[in-house]
Amino acid sequence: MNLAEINELMKQRLVLKRDGNAVPFTADKIRAAITVAFLKNEKGEPWTSGKTALSQAEHETVDGLTVQVCAALSRKNDATLHIEDIQDQVELALMRSGEHDVARAYVLYREKQKQKRQPAVVAPEGIPEILLNTGVPLDYAFVKRLVDLACVGLPSADADAVVREAYKNVYNGVPMAEVLKSLLLASRTMMEKDPDYDKVTARLLLHTVRTEVFGLEVTQDEAQQAYEKAFALLIHKGIAAGRIAPFMAEFDLDRLAKALVAERDLQYGYIGLQTLYDRYFLHHDGVRFELPQSFLMRVAMGLASKEVHREERAIEFYNLLSSFDFMSSTPTLFNSGTPRPQLSSCFLTTVSDDLEGIYDSIKDNALLAKFSGGLGNDWTPVRALGSHIRGTNGNSQGVVPFLKVVNDTAVAVNQGGKRAGAVCSYLETWHLDIEEFLDLRKNTGDDRRRTHDMNTANWIPDLFMKRVMEKGEWTLFTPSEVPDLHDLYGRKFEAAYEAYEAKAERGEIRLFKKVQALDLWRKMLSMIFETGHPWITFKDPCNIRSPQQHAGVVHSSNLCTEITLNTSSDEIAVCNLGSVNLPAHIKDGRLDLVKLRKTVSTAMRMLDNVIDINYYGVDKARNSNMRHRPVALGMMGFHEFLYALRVPYASEEAVRLADETAEAVCYYAYLASTELAEERGRYESYAGSLWDLGILPIDSIAMLANQRDEGHLQLDTKSYGGMDWELVRARIRWHGMRNSNCVAIAPTATISNIVGVSASIDPTYQQLYVKSNMSGEFTDINAYLVRDLKERGLWDEVMVSDLKYFDGSLAKIERVPADLKLLYATAFEIEPHxxxxxxxxxxxxxxxxxxxxxxxxxxSGKKLDETYKLAWLRGLKTTYYLRTIGATHSEKSTSRPGTLNAVAPAIATPVAEEAAGPVCTLRPGDDGFSACDACQ
Incomplete structure (x- = not known):
């Protein structure tokens, strides 16, 4: 079909112009429009090189595109075609043909023509006329409309105030980019006044990002159409740049584009969007080509790439992520849909006791960290200082010198330049090097035997805790002389350990040392108080309650102490993380179980898909993950969940809700795994597991009690959620499980910032403070608190000043009612028990x-002792960071100087203590109190 034939076919059709007049259709005008686009550069401007005519090949391309557009229009049954519909078809034809630069120029041309049609708006008195660096006057109407749109639905935000503040910082000759930055900074300075300005700031940032991605100004009311038009183009651009995997072009991109919901961009707070822009959005030559919704659709497409009905699943996954009901972990968000999809969060390794094995483990650390993995290393098998080396007839230097190399490797391989490398080394309490291991994070001593950048953790057997309780002796050994202790736990460990102690008494073991268990325990607590390390984790609960105890031994946890999987010299454990957003699952003042089941079911499918899609840098990790298929579904926003239900954290009701939410999440996770097993088959090592034996995690508490002495396990084992566990048991008996492990609660440091909720299960640090991460510093203010204070007429400039003065605490603000002080108690106002x-x-x-x-x-020493003993007695498997402030934290002067000065940053400062020793502090750059975001 040629142009003459098309004109004949379409001669009865009319085109409705913007002024309301209808004119006859002609293909020549479409051809002219496409020709103009070819004569523009990618900025929508005439070519500066003097290009005024098309080449013969370009003429042929224009004719072919014109035919395509007209053919598409001819299939519409409408007698009258709107001019915008015709121009939309031109854009689509240019994108489908691969003429991306021409399509970009055409889009920009349309936008500029649209702006010319906008009526002029006169700036109010006091707003100066500003000339941009291009010599064109700054369009006040555009600026005002941009801020007005950013304030839609935010009643406390004053658009005029933001504009006035921004105009104070612009000048003649200012670039437009600086004008947009001035608007953003003006709104940002107001964030402490009201949480609404957090959203305003995010939306102004979003406009800047849209301009970068789309190449033109796109306001929120135009975003839906822009997303739909540009999505396919952006995917193809990413593929051409080598940032997106080629298979992504095989999806029905038009269908997925229509599923994007631009309105969900408005959910983001400033820290969440800035973090996405800085670290998550894909870019080429420093220019981003992703926006929030296209980014999450890219993630969803990657996770759905091996599904039978992949478009349907991609849309399902996208809706779960974009609604903030669930969020995948950072490595999944970074790498899904890319050429190297390393989507897993955690890797656990055991280090062999030989030089080749040690350096192979360090190499594995580097390869796994390269694509954003957090690492946990079990160093217990490596012989202690002074142990005999048979091959050289010399003595070993022990574990510590190698840990220095691990530390420096973590610094050097910084997770693709996106995050600091992160590793945690574990050592069992009976290892002869344990005392020097405790000192690794000290700031004094030989720096060659210090690891300032690496995390450390104690791997403590129950027998040691019994000896502490009994004030008994404890014997330290080198694993080269007691090799089986590494793989033993419970009563078997106790019997073997006591047999080795007897051998040592008889002189049959050469290298050992006797210490008082209580003295070693006190040093552990002193070091975690002074340096924050090593963390306290418990070997026996991790193993006795492990569903996979038939297939190996848990020798350590991971970087953030929530993953407990088997490792060996042949297997590197791998886990994939994601977290349910608890505040998004509230209905009628309680947990919405119907919605939660749907969320968990889809989330478990996404996590299971990661195992098959994942890029594995090390074969031992692939083999382990395929064999056991563990995943780790967690939760975040627990304290906000309590705020929404009006429950103080320091209460029996909060403890009950912790019980109920965990039961519900676990119930639906285990149920979802049985459903996946029915559809896809059981995991390979299922036979002989606790699942296979009909023993669920709640049942395994009895196994732990059986391995401990009476009184050493004190735990309420009742169910408060009323879930039908017999249904889950029956389904497991019939279908088995798809995943060896299903649930773990990770720190969620970064993804909780993205979603805009409190991290993980942590209490709120302060009600008003500055939160720091790799993207900068951000004012954080509790929107729930502000709402309540407004309702009682208490939210004003004085309250903001008081919150700053009292470090984000309500406790000493007299006019705040007692019930709000209790509800909004901050982390250090809640007793650790x-x-x-x-x-x-x-x-x-x-x-x-x-x-x-x-x-x-x-x-204090007593408080630390009581807290960590209570953790052991309650059957906890692990603990993470200790966060402390001094008992003699400096009082504020009654004269209150600096009442209106800046918000205090989220870094607990060392405080002088009388006879209490140094105080553990946060590291600069932490997200609130979540020490690392390497997991999530």
């Missing part, structure tokens, strides 16, 4: 563990 009790209730349902931060005001 409440954190332990809530975690213990969760742990009884969870098949892995939790990243449990301990917050302690006025820390």
């Amino acid at each position: 409440w954190l332990i009790e809530a975690a213990a209730r969760r742990q009884k349902w969870i098949d892995q563990a939790q990243s449990l931060n301990i917050y302690m005001a006025g820390a």
